[in-house]
Amino acid sequence: LKCPKKKDISYKIFNQKKTWYENKNITLVGCSNWIANQAKKSNLSKHASIVSIPNPIDTMVYYPKNKEKMRKLFNFPENKKYILFGACKVTDERKGFVYLKEAGEILLREKILLKDELMIVVFGGNSNEVASMLPFQVFNVGYINNIEKMVSLYSAVDLFLIPSLEDNLPNTIMESMACGTPCVGFNIGGISEMIEHKKNGYVAEYKNATDLATGINWIVKEANYNQLSINARNKVEIEYNEGNIAKKYIELYKKVLIN
DSSP states (O other), X not given: OOOSSSSOHHHHXXXXXXXXXXXXXXXXEESSHHHHHHHHHOTTTTXXXXXXXXXXXXXXXXXXXXXXXHHHHTTOOSSOEEEEEEEEETXXXXXXXXXXXXXXXXXXXXXXXXXXXXXXXXXXETHHHHGGGSSSEEEEEEOOOOHHHXXXXXXXXXXXXXOOSSOSSOHHHHHHHHTTOOEEXXXXXXXXXXXXXXXXXXXXXXXXXXXXXXXXXXXXXXXOHHHHHHHHHHHHXXXXXXXXXXXXXXXXXXXXXXX
């Protein structure tokens, strides 16, 4: 807390928690392998039983819709590739907008994608503030608080770009993949557990805008897109659907009760 005292309130709270945790049969659940491994390194929780069970998603709510129909629904211009970027607050530095901007500039400068080939679709809080900063044409849909509209948007685009600089197990990746839309993101947190490199998306080197641009181009121009889309949906149906996650928790509860 940057307090000049060696034993500030955070020190006291930590020791209180440590006292509570000691000699207790506690099982902690992390929603990604990454966060579970972080907990195992913590002086507070390293002696606890720690498992990883991901958050679930309702695959009956989030599902692929017809792309052409969804593009007409949003009045997207024809004959373009569409990248989706968004967050609760897109101007939050942790969401990595600067890397999206730089990747777009690389794609344009190197003539990997032409200006009229690509459109960046932006949603979320403060989306109007970043629209004018991007090198490609931008379609700003603003803040969305309707699930059905969000599902339609995921289905309308070619890929979801998540250049987050820190994240655990992003719901947006899960939602996008459930809608059959592959994702591109940095190798950070639990993102690489969700995106399987060149199988259902592209995992870029952390904070590397050039690799991010490579991933965008690979998905929209080089990859077998239909197979990527199928793989993305299958990943969610197998690993994140509510029924399978419920079974994992039931198994865990039984194990905890026995011990």
